[in-house]
Amino acid sequence: MTSFLQTLASGILVGGLYGLFSSGLTLIFGITRVINFAHGDFVTLGMFGAVMLFTSLGLSPLLGILPVAVMSFLLGAIVYKVVVRRTLAIRGISAVDAQHGQLVLTLAVSILVSNLLLMAFGPSPRAVQGVLPDVYDVFGVYIAQARLVSFVIALAVFLVLYHFLQRTLYGKAIRATVDDRDMAAMVGIDPNKVYAVSFSVGIMLTGVAGCVLATYYPVTPTTGAGFLIIAFVTVVMGGLGNVVGAFVAGLLVGVIQQLTAIYVAVDLQDVGLFLAFVLVLVLRPQGILAGRGAHA
Amino acid sequence: MKARVSRPVEPAALRVEGLCAAYGSIRALVDVSFELRSGEFAGVLGANGAGKSTLLKAISGLVPPSAGTITLGEVDLLRLAPHEVPGAGIAHVPERRRVFPSLTVADNLALGAYVTPAGVPRSELLDEVYSLFPKLRERTGQLAGSLSGGEQQMLAVGRALMLRPRLLMLDEPSLGLAPVIVEEMFERLAQIHRELDVSILLIEQNATQALEVIERAIVLTTGEVTFRGTRAELMGSDYLERAYLGL
Numbered sequence A: 001m002t003s004f005l006q007t008l009a010s011g012i013l014v015g016g017l018y019g020l021f022s023s024g025l026t027l028i029f030g031i032t033r034v035i036n037f038a039h040g041d042f043v044t045l046g047m048f049g050a051v052m053l054f055t056s057l058g059l060s061p062l063l064g065i066l067p068v069a070v071m072s073f074l075l076g077a078i079v080y081k082v083v084v085r086r087t088l089a090i091r092g093i094s095a096v097d098a099q100h101g102q103l104v105l106t107l108a109v110s111i112l113v114s115n116l117l118l119m120a121f122g123p124s125p126r127a128v129q130g131v132l133p134d135v136y137d138v139f140g141v142y143i144a145q146a147r148l149v150s151f152v153i154a155l156a157v158f159l160v161l162y163h164f165l166q167r168t169l170y171g172k173a174i175r176a177t178v179d180d181r182d183m184a185a186m187v188g189i190d191p192n193k194v195y196a197v198s199f200s201v202g203i204m205l206t207g208v209a210g211c212v213l214a215t216y217y218p219v220t221p222t223t224g225a226g227f228l229i230i231a232f233v234t235v236v237m238g239g240l241g242n243v244v245g246a247f248v249a250g251l252l253v254g255v256i257q258q259l260t261a262i263y264v265a266v267d268l269q270d271v272g273l274f275l276a277f278v279l280v281l282v283l284r285p286q287g288i289l290a291g292r293g294a295h296a
Numbered sequence B: 001m002k003a004r005v006s007r008p009v010e011p012a013a014l015r016v017e018g019l020c021a022a023y024g025s026i027r028a029l030v031d032v033s034f035e036l037r038s039g040e041f042a043g044v045l046g047a048n049g050a051g052k053s054t055l056l057k058a059i060s061g062l063v064p065p066s067a068g069t070i071t072l073g074e075v076d077l078l079r080l081a082p083h084e085v086p087g088a089g090i091a092h093v094p095e096r097r098r099v100f101p102s103l104t105v106a107d108n109l110a111l112g113a114y115v116t117p118a119g120v121p122r123s124e125l126l127d128e129v130y131s132l133f134p135k136l137r138e139r140t141g142q143l144a145g146s147l148s149g150g151e152q153q154m155l156a157v158g159r160a161l162m163l164r165p166r167l168l169m170l171d172e173p174s175l176g177l178a179p180v181i182v183e184e185m186f187e188r189l190a191q192i193h194r195e196l197d198v199s200i201l202l203i204e205q206n207a208t209q210a211l212e213v214i215e216r217a218i219v220l221t222t223g224e225v226t227f228r229g230t231r232a233e234l235m236g237s238d239y240l241e242r243a244y245l246g247l
């Protein structure tokens, strides 16, 4: 029983971070319809950001969140301006052709980022050491301080995003643009700016998730590949474009991974994940929260 | 409601000259010219496919014209991106209402005031809209997509008024609504014209209904202006029949 609870707790705690970077991916997709194949690499960049700030300036990843958030937002804005916007702005091509362009271009960004990191830092894992080292014993369930704090931060950042989308005027403008782009323009909302902001915010959330993940998870330049798969599975499970769905599915994915790892085999943890993924696709193709939750 | 504010003399609020627009090889507007004076309530009448909606879309910047000019006061509207047009004081209530379905009534109205000048208090605008359409006040928290067609039309007009526009453009507000609701809607439009300082451009297929409220009209026939004149002139002629029957 304790071992089950232990597994559950680890799954939920890491799942919060999956939920956060997946909500970034689903936000971007829900609003711009762009499938970002470089998404995992922005997790990696957030992690490297945390590691660099820690090793060079001695800055704890908890404080590093701010600079990492700002950098990720700016990076998202640049990638949007330089790469993504071009695929959206072309008139007279079909949505499918535009998506082919996005696939190739975001994949190119992914390859570029991981190889630049490889050139700069080499292939060996790097980690932030000795931050949040405590372990709490909660009725026999051991909870690592780093994991707990990371989870709380992920949840808090997600709630800020949710509040932004639901309650602020700009959040409403974003949702209106998703509903009806031309009508949004007819009330004065600049759809191109909405796209740029949404893309940048999506990347920012992802960078922040990477930053706090670095408190207990070592990073290499290719770490992001695994997170990209997790994010795709999570986003589909949560219902495309559904940010609440993505966060909840993130928790589920974390738990499924941990359960498979403990009760089946560590090497098979992704098999359990894909099994659940297929089940969701068959049973609830609209996502686990279909018809509920906030669609971005 | 606010008393009318007097503005400096504006001979023509909206001036359209030599406007042409096409979708590929389909010519939707051919050399269309007309003027709308400040405070005037004018109609654009014509059969289905005559180019009425295209005219409003061109004014809103959603359809780029191939020739011609559109100016509002001193502003060259063709230089503006679509999202900058509301800032010039033009509110467009498009065909089929197009409320934001996944947002609440209150949020739809809030977005109507997205570019309303900061000095205009939103609460005053909201009161104005709610007193015109009391039904909306009962529905504030409801998702716009769940409203009836009539309520959605009220919301679409209310959302447009939240801009406190100089020019209100309405594209077939009677479309798909029950006759009682249409009657009510046109009474509200007449009231808006009486009480607010706004020019109105109304598009209608339903000419009989439109002639109850408009002061002047143009008739479009396959993209061309085939009639322009006052309501009295229009009622005393057979132009409408010709336009609708395509003779």
Ligand SMILES: Nc1ncnc2c1ncn2[C@@H]1O[C@H](COP(=O)(O)OP(=O)(O)O)[C@@H](O)[C@H]1O
Pocket: B023, B026, B027, B028, B046, B047, B048, B049, B050, B051, B052, B053, B054, B055
């Ligand atoms: N998006 C479009 N693509 C191609 N043709 C269009 C489009 N919109 C309108 N048209 C055509 O342009 C002409 C004018 O259409 P429209 O302005 O919608 O007329 P109305 O509003 O008077 O019914 C019609 O022949 C219509 O079929």
Ligand SMILES: [Mg+2]
Pocket: B049, B052, B053, B054, B095
């Ligand atoms: Mg039309």
